Amino acid sequence: MRSFLEPSGFISGFPLADPIIGLVITIAIFWIVWDSAKTIFTRLLDGVDPEIPKEIFHAAHHVSDLRKVTGVKVRWLGHRLHAEVNITVDASLSVEQGHAIAIEVRHELLHHLRYLSDATIHVDPLTASGPEYHHIEEHSHDGLPTHSH
The missing domain is CATH 1.20.5 (Single alpha-helices involved in coiled-coils or other helix-helix interfaces)
Incomplete structure (x- = not known):
């Protein structure tokens, strides 16, 4: 055998x-x-799984005074992720109240997404929300060529 x-x-x-x-x-x-x-x-x-921004949108909406999330950017910093989130709040709120909402959004994100190392939250009023309100028109100053931001 x-x-x-x-x-x-x-x-x-x-x-x-x-x-x-x-x-x-x-x-x-x-x-x-x-x-x-x-x-x-x-x-x-610096590629990120497409599900991660969706998770960030979902986690941010756990904050009651948040009107909407207008932008999410996520990138790797070493072995951890960092997020930049644009949120919209009522225009009638004070700066202090808007800041408190931003802190609560960051808190929710860090609790819901354990792999997130930090999140920077940008607050817009409902009357000026979105990327079109952050564009700086073409201009010139200090002897620099004409440019925009």
């Missing part, structure tokens, strides 16, 4: 078993390497 260790085949009478099993193992190794390479390359480019 032959042993499975003999060079004639893994299973007695089936000499193609060794190459087939070797091919399956090779495919599994390539699959793992490909998946790991995609993850590493994405991290090198």
Whole structure:
């Protein structure tokens, strides 16, 4: 009787078993390497899982006085994530009240997303909310060429 260790085949009478099993193992190794390479390359480019901004939107909306979230940016800083979140509050609130809402949003984010290291919260009034209110028109000053921000 032959042993499975003999060079004639893994299973007695089936000499193609060794190459087939070797091919399956090779495919599994390539699959793992490909998946790991995609993850590493994405991290090198500061890529973030698309579900994370959705989680941030969801967590921020746990704050009662928040009107809406108008923007979320997330990036890697070392092994942790940092978020920049634009929120909208009622225009009638004081600066102090708007700041308190921003602190509560940050608190919610840090509790709901354990992998988040920090969050910067920008507060806009409901009357001037969104990216169009942050654009600075083309201008010139201090001898610099005409530019915009």
